[in-house]
Structures are given as C-alpha cells and as structure tokens.
Amino acid sequence: MNWDVMWDSLPELAEGALLTIELVAISGVLGLALAVPLALARVARPLWLRAGPFAYIFVFRGTPLLIQIFLVYYGASQFETVRESFLWPILREAYWCAIIAFTLNTAAYTAEILRGAIQAVPEGEVEAAKAIGMGRWMRLRRVVLPRAFRIALPAYSNEVILMLKGSALASTITLLDLTGVARTLIAKTYMPIELFLAAGLFYLLITGIILQGFRLVEKRVHGVGE
Amino acid sequence: MKTAMKMMFAGAVAALTISGPAAAEDTLRIGTEGAYPPFNQIGPDGELEGFDIDIANALCEEMDRNCEFVTQDWDGIIPGLLADKYDAIIASMSITPERDKAVDFTKRYYSNKLRFAAKKSSDIKPTKKSLEGKTIGAQRATISAQWLEENMGDIVEIKRYDTQENAFLELDSGRIDAVLADMLVAYEWLDSDAGSDYEFKGKAVYSGDKIAIAVKEGNNELRKEFNKAIKAIRKDGTYQEINEKYFPFDIY
Amino acid sequence: MIDLHGFGNQLLSGTLVTLELGLVGMGAAVLLGLIFAPMKMAPLWPLRWIATTYTTTIRGIPELLVILLVYFGASRFVNGMADLVGYDGRIEISPFMSGAIALGFAYGAYATEIFRGALRAIPKGQIEAAQAIGMGRWITFRRIVLPQTWRIALPALGNLFLTLLKDTALVSVIGVEDLTREAAIATGYTKEPFTFYFAAAVMYLLLTVFCVIAIHYLEKIAGRGYARGDT
CATH class of the missing domain: 3.40.190.10 (Periplasmic binding protein-like II)
Structure with a gap:
C-alpha cells in the first residue's frame, strides 16, 4: 500500500467528487420531474395512456445503463441528421449526454417506485376526499401525491444511492468524475488499488451524506404528518 | 426445490474454487489491447489480428514458446502486468521515462x-x-x-x-x-x-517514439529472450514480411 | 433488418457469456447472503459488526469500482495469502472469475438483506415447535427455516438477479467478452456505434424477458405447497 499516492490524490479526487455530485443532483431532479407524469399515466385506466409509460419503463429497466450511455453518446452521432440538427450543440457535450442518459434511466426506476406508492395509498383516504367533494385534480394534489411521496421516500433514497453508483459510468465517456479522475491518475501512477480505494472512500462519504439527508427529510415529513 | 438450491450452491462453490493454480512456466501470456488497428484489434471471427499480434506470434515461434493472448483495456494495461495478469505487453507501447520506472522495456520493435x-x-x-x-x-x-x-x-x-x-x-x-x-x-x-x-x-x-515490449521490472531473462528474438526475426526476413502486410514502408 | 457486418455470432456468444456471468455471480451472491444474513442476526457483536460493515460499505461503492478493485487486487491478495502458507506457485484468476466474484461480492450485500428479511418473517412458534419435538439447531435450520426462507426470498432474489444481469455489462471493462464488449469491439471495427449498441440493448431485453419467465416458473414451484394449503 502506498499511502502517499492516496494522500496526494485527494485534492484531485475531491474535484471529481464535485462533478459526480453535480451529475447526480441534476439528473436526480430532472428524473423525478419526468417520473411523476410517467407514474400517473402508468396507473391510469385507459390502455393508450398506460402503454407508452409501460414500454418506456420496461426498456429502460431492462437494459444496462452502460449501453444506454453508449447509445446516447456514441450511437446518436452515427446519424448525419442528428449531427446537423438543433440538438447537436447539446448532444456533442459528454456532460449533457451523461445527464440525458442518467435522467432517462432514473426516471424509469423512480416512476416504478411512485406507481407502487400511488397504488399503496389507502383507498379510504381517497374515498374520504371524494366524499368531502374534492375534484379529481385536487385529490391528486392534496391527498394522493403527498401521501405517495411519503410512502415512496425510503425506496427513493435507495434509488438515489443507485444513481450515485451508476454515475461512475460517466468516466467511460471522457468525463472526469470521481471514477474518471481515479482512472486518469492510475494512468500516471499505475496504482489502481490505492486510487480506487481512495475513490471508494469518497463514494462512501457521499452515500453517507445522502442517507443522512433523507433521514432528516423522513423525520420532518413524518413529524408534520402525525 | 431442493435440486434448484443445490444447483445454486454448486454454482457458487464453483465460482470460488474453479480458479485453481495454473501451470505458469509453459505458456507465455501476452497482454494486448485489441482496439488499436492496424496493430491489434479483434475481427468479426472474434480473433485478434494486426501487426503486434503477428510480431508476437513470430517472436513466440522464434523463442519456441507457447503464447496466449490476454486482452485488457489500455488504461489498465500496465497495472495488469504488475498484477501478474500476463508476462509481457505487446500492444504498441511507447517507451517513456514514467513507464520505464514501472516496467522494463525490450529494444524497440518499431518506431513512431x-x-x-x-x-x-x-x-x-x-x-x-x-x-x-x-x-x-x-x-x-x-x-x-x-x-x-x-x-x-x-x-x-x-x-x-x-x-x-x-x-x-x-x-x-x-x-x-x-x-x-x-x-x-x-x-x-x-x-x-x-x-x-x-x-x-x-x-x-x-x-522519438520507440515502441517496445514491456515486461515486469527485473524480469531480465524474458527481456533478453525477446531482444534476441526481435534481432532474429529482423535478420531472417520474417519482420519485413509482416511489415509489408500493413505498411508500404519500413516502420522499424 | 439491421446489418451486423458478420458480427452476429460474436454478439450471440457474448450473450451467452453475459448469462453465464449473471448465473455464477448470482450463485456467489446467494452463498454470501446465506453466510452473512445469519451473522447479522447473531448474538455475538463481532459477527454482527463484520456483517454490517460488509453490507454498508459494499452498498455505498459503485459496482464498477468493486469490479476494478477485485480484478487488480484479488490476485495480489490471493497470491500474498498463498505465499504466507508457503505455496510458491502462481494462482491465476481469470477476468471472468474476477468479474463473477466482484458481482457476487457487490450483490451479496443485497442478498444478505433479503435473506435477513426472510429469516425474520418465519414465525418464532415454528422454530420453538421444531425444538420441542427434539430437532437440533442445525436440523431446525435445514428442515424448517431454510426451505421457507427460500420461498419468501425468491421474488426479491429474482429482482436482484435481473439487476445483476444488467450490471454484468460493467465487466466488459476488464476484458471479459460479454455482450457489451462484443458490441464495443464490433463498433470499433465497423464505426457503427448505434447499430451494435442497439442490437446489444435488444439482446439484453430478450434476456430479461426470458429470465422473468424463468423466475416466474421458479416462484410457482416454490409456492406449490402453499397455494394448495390456502385454497
């Protein structure tokens, strides 16, 4: 074990960690925003409304994130039309490709978590809301969704951790996230074990912070609820 | 149900024990990348091909050793050698002072x-x-x-x-x-x-880019064996034959 | 149809490697789960501490890092151990084995939690009843606890397997020629990334569907006695 190498790499790894956090935060928020309508459509009654989200969720949960990233980053540029379209300024950046892939991926998993939560909202509460004359939209906004979010919280915290771990794949498309920095440093020092361990510690630290954050939110949510 | 469980167990046990000791001496394991045409790449038949591969095979024949290729992503290729995943790297590696500190190089087998x-x-x-x-x-x-x-x-x-x-x-x-x-x-x-x-x-x-074979630091025996073989295939025309297959000019 | 430029066979053989990796990795994960779950519930705190450290650490580190660490670290570690016991040969761990062990190690932590939940779900009364009729600890575990754990844990294990199957794609970075690596190789050769990553995505979907059906079938077998009892 070469402790000096580990110690010296900390500032650069910390910089990589910042990019990792940024990627997770941005795609987490966008993914959640996309997941809500997806989940609602998924529990809707008409087949035409259900079918789309079902297929989307099925495809994104049924294929590896790595393949999804490669498809967005390398795959899209195979086509002339994509390279000449207005989307190219965004798609040419590895940064946005990573965000797009992570967002689409986490949206599928989060939608599935939310669907479960929406279906777990006690029937009685919905009926009570109906009885006091709440409209469909009002019921959704004031009763079903707040309740569903609370039910979904523990599962959602898991999903955020999974996304954090998945973000390591950004290193495969030239981004210098935590793993990317570690791999670049290994190319100079040839000490994979030391640097991957140091990077691993950073990931553990971030995981710890995220879990603590969710614990606080859960406490608050339940405090208000009861 | 019992049989299914037994199968799971057997699989798990196999996963942990199958990698027993391997005979180390007879085969020479060559690390290469497999994504660097025309020097080393993998074709539709799943086989490695390219200048490095032909040279490696010629060297092995000259040295009368049995060779086996191991593919490894480039950024892990020196760590892989250090971790004993293979005995030598023949993957169009340039000699640099930094690498020279971590591994030992043979004489060049081409320039770039x-x-x-x-x-x-x-x-x-x-x-x-x-x-x-x-x-x-x-x-x-x-x-x-x-x-x-x-x-x-x-x-x-x-x-x-x-x-x-x-x-x-x-x-x-x-x-x-x-x-x-x-x-x-x-x-x-x-x-x-x-x-x-x-x-x-x-x-x-x-x-001033010199491309050479890397071996583990201190593995002088293998390094000298390679040097001798490089000289020999330069002399008997094998090298030139391989060279012509890929480039219309001498790349040594 | 899309033109695979003669790489179709390679993609198929890669798919097979992916499935093998998934099964071997899952086997290792289940084994680790069965070892660590009882440890987590053991009365001795050092045992609990070891198991908890394992599950929390591993679940907070990206699988990609675990795979790279095992690949570069395992042979050093194993050979160091071998030296200690006086074995001077070289023990080789292939990329496939490194990958499968790493996946098993990463997913063993999840399997541990699943088994712990399942063990907890078994009514205490049954264990007491078994002991009352004179069954020893081991026999109680093997005849009463384990078969039921299996049935309770199966749906969660099935989900875990599907996730693991997709994460086998990560093993491509250490040179295992699985589906993803074959697609990358073909891309390098043909310069057609979309074609091959798309083909790989379709293969993964098909594999998933196939495994979902297989798991469903297994669950049916495991729940057999119960369905009859309930109706």
Whole structure:
C-alpha cells in the first residue's frame, strides 16, 4: 500500500467528487420531474395512456445503463441528421449526454417506485376526499401525491444511492468524475488499488451524506404528518 | 426445490474454487489491447489480428514458446502486468521515462511519431496559436495524451478516450476539433473510408517514439529472450514480411 | 433488418457469456447472503459488526469500482495469502472469475438483506415447535427455516438477479467478452456505434424477458405447497 499516492490524490479526487455530485443532483431532479407524469399515466385506466409509460419503463429497466450511455453518446452521432440538427450543440457535450442518459434511466426506476406508492395509498383516504367533494385534480394534489411521496421516500433514497453508483459510468465517456479522475491518475501512477480505494472512500462519504439527508427529510415529513 | 438450491450452491462453490493454480512456466501470456488497428484489434471471427499480434506470434515461434493472448483495456494495461495478469505487453507501447520506472522495456520493435489529424477543410496547425481554445482528443494514458498535457494543457481542452477508435469516432462526429495520435495508427484510419475526409495537419510534433515490449521490472531473462528474438526475426526476413502486410514502408 | 457486418455470432456468444456471468455471480451472491444474513442476526457483536460493515460499505461503492478493485487486487491478495502458507506457485484468476466474484461480492450485500428479511418473517412458534419435538439447531435450520426462507426470498432474489444481469455489462471493462464488449469491439471495427449498441440493448431485453419467465416458473414451484394449503 502506498499511502502517499492516496494522500496526494485527494485534492484531485475531491474535484471529481464535485462533478459526480453535480451529475447526480441534476439528473436526480430532472428524473423525478419526468417520473411523476410517467407514474400517473402508468396507473391510469385507459390502455393508450398506460402503454407508452409501460414500454418506456420496461426498456429502460431492462437494459444496462452502460449501453444506454453508449447509445446516447456514441450511437446518436452515427446519424448525419442528428449531427446537423438543433440538438447537436447539446448532444456533442459528454456532460449533457451523461445527464440525458442518467435522467432517462432514473426516471424509469423512480416512476416504478411512485406507481407502487400511488397504488399503496389507502383507498379510504381517497374515498374520504371524494366524499368531502374534492375534484379529481385536487385529490391528486392534496391527498394522493403527498401521501405517495411519503410512502415512496425510503425506496427513493435507495434509488438515489443507485444513481450515485451508476454515475461512475460517466468516466467511460471522457468525463472526469470521481471514477474518471481515479482512472486518469492510475494512468500516471499505475496504482489502481490505492486510487480506487481512495475513490471508494469518497463514494462512501457521499452515500453517507445522502442517507443522512433523507433521514432528516423522513423525520420532518413524518413529524408534520402525525 | 431442493435440486434448484443445490444447483445454486454448486454454482457458487464453483465460482470460488474453479480458479485453481495454473501451470505458469509453459505458456507465455501476452497482454494486448485489441482496439488499436492496424496493430491489434479483434475481427468479426472474434480473433485478434494486426501487426503486434503477428510480431508476437513470430517472436513466440522464434523463442519456441507457447503464447496466449490476454486482452485488457489500455488504461489498465500496465497495472495488469504488475498484477501478474500476463508476462509481457505487446500492444504498441511507447517507451517513456514514467513507464520505464514501472516496467522494463525490450529494444524497440518499431518506431513512431505523433501527429495531429483533423478535417481536410479545417485550417488547424500544430502550433499553440492555432490550437488555442480547441478541443483535442487523445487516448487516455498514451504519450499523445501526455504530450498534450505537457505542451498544450493550459490552452486546449483535452478529451481522453478509452480507445483510440473512439477518439477517431468522435473526430468524425465533430465533437472534437483534432486528434493527436501515433502517426501509423492515424495513417490506417485516414486510409479507410471512415477517415477519407481527414488528413494530417503539419509535421510530427514528436518523433522519438520507440515502441517496445514491456515486461515486469527485473524480469531480465524474458527481456533478453525477446531482444534476441526481435534481432532474429529482423535478420531472417520474417519482420519485413509482416511489415509489408500493413505498411508500404519500413516502420522499424 | 439491421446489418451486423458478420458480427452476429460474436454478439450471440457474448450473450451467452453475459448469462453465464449473471448465473455464477448470482450463485456467489446467494452463498454470501446465506453466510452473512445469519451473522447479522447473531448474538455475538463481532459477527454482527463484520456483517454490517460488509453490507454498508459494499452498498455505498459503485459496482464498477468493486469490479476494478477485485480484478487488480484479488490476485495480489490471493497470491500474498498463498505465499504466507508457503505455496510458491502462481494462482491465476481469470477476468471472468474476477468479474463473477466482484458481482457476487457487490450483490451479496443485497442478498444478505433479503435473506435477513426472510429469516425474520418465519414465525418464532415454528422454530420453538421444531425444538420441542427434539430437532437440533442445525436440523431446525435445514428442515424448517431454510426451505421457507427460500420461498419468501425468491421474488426479491429474482429482482436482484435481473439487476445483476444488467450490471454484468460493467465487466466488459476488464476484458471479459460479454455482450457489451462484443458490441464495443464490433463498433470499433465497423464505426457503427448505434447499430451494435442497439442490437446489444435488444439482446439484453430478450434476456430479461426470458429470465422473468424463468423466475416466474421458479416462484410457482416454490409456492406449490402453499397455494394448495390456502385454497
């Protein structure tokens, strides 16, 4: 074990960690925003409304994130039309490709978590809301969704951790996230074990912070609820 | 149910024990990348092919050793040697002072130069002034990437790719303005359909590039054996035969 | 149809490697789960501490890092151990084995939690009843606890397997020629990334569907006695 190498790499790894956090935060928020309508459509009654989200969720949960990233980053540029379209300024950046892939991926998993939560909202509460004359939209906004979010919280915290771990794949498309920095440093020092361990510690630290954050939110949510 | 469980158990036990001791002495394990045409790549039949592979096979025959190839992503290729995943690296590796500290090199088996390649219509030149603010691609952990870091690090954005092939793919997609690469690899790509719109820009920026075989530090026996074999295949014409297969000029 | 430029066979053989990796990795994960779950519930705190450290650490580190660490670290570690016991040969761990062990190690932590939940779900009364009729600890575990754990844990294990199957794609970075690596190789050769990553995505989907059906079938077998009892 070469402790000096580990110690010296900390500032650069910390910089990589910042990019990792940024990627997770941005795609987490966008993914959640996309997941809500997806989940609602998924529990809707008409087949035409259900079918789309079902297929989307099925495809994104049924294929590896790595393949999804490669498809967005390398795959899209195979086509002339994509390279000449207005989307190219965004798609040419590895940064946005990573965000797009992570967002689409986490949206599928989060939608599935939310669907479960929406279906777990006690029937009685919905009926009570109906009885006091709440409209469909009002019921959704004031009763079903707040309740569903609370039910979904523990599962959602898991999903955020999974996304954090998945973000390591950004290193495969030239981004210098935590793993990317570690791999670049290994190319100079040839000490994979030391640097991957140091990077691993950073990931553990971030995981710890995220879990603590969710614990606080859960406490608050339940405090208000009861 | 019991049988299903037994099968699961058996599988798990096999996973942990199957990797028993392997006979170390008889076969020589050669580490290579498999994504660096025309030197080493994997074809539709799943077999390795290319200049490095032919040279390695010729050397093994000369040395009367049984050889076996192990493919490994480039940025892990020296760590893989250090971790005993193979006995030697024959993967178009340039001799650099940094690498020399970690591994031992044989004498060279070919020479190379670093040159920029970009679109024919682009007016990029290999000067600081022309490259300022541009995005340049190179393979991670190569002398090209290192050269960029040391000479242009403050004025260009460097994109590091896992494989050389991906760097060219990205040049073609327009994500990067130019690629810095070993001339001979770029030569092959420029010669192909994919690279027909591209050309070398300016003269080579670095021309002392010696490509050699890497062995573990202190493995003098193997290093000397390789040196002797390189000399022998240069002498008996095997080398020239392989050279001609890939390049119309001597690359030694 | 899309033109695979002669790489179709390679993609198929890669798919097979992916499935093998998934099964071997899952086997290792289940084994680790069965070892660590009882440890987590053991009365001795050092045992609990070891198991908890394992599950929390591993679940906070990206699988990609675990795979790279095992690949570069395992042979050093194993050979160091071998030296200690006086074995001077070289023990080789292939990329496939490194990958499978790493996946098993990463997913063993999840399997541990699943088994712990399942063990907890078994009514205490049953264990007491077994002991009352004179069954020893081991026999109680093997005849009463384990078969039921299996049935309770199966749906969760099935989900875990599907996730693991997709994460086998990560093993491509250490040179295992699985589906993802074959697609990358073909891309390098043909310069057609979309074609091959798309083909790989379709293969993964098909594999998933195939495995979902297989798991469903297994669950049916495991729940057999119960369905009859309930109706």
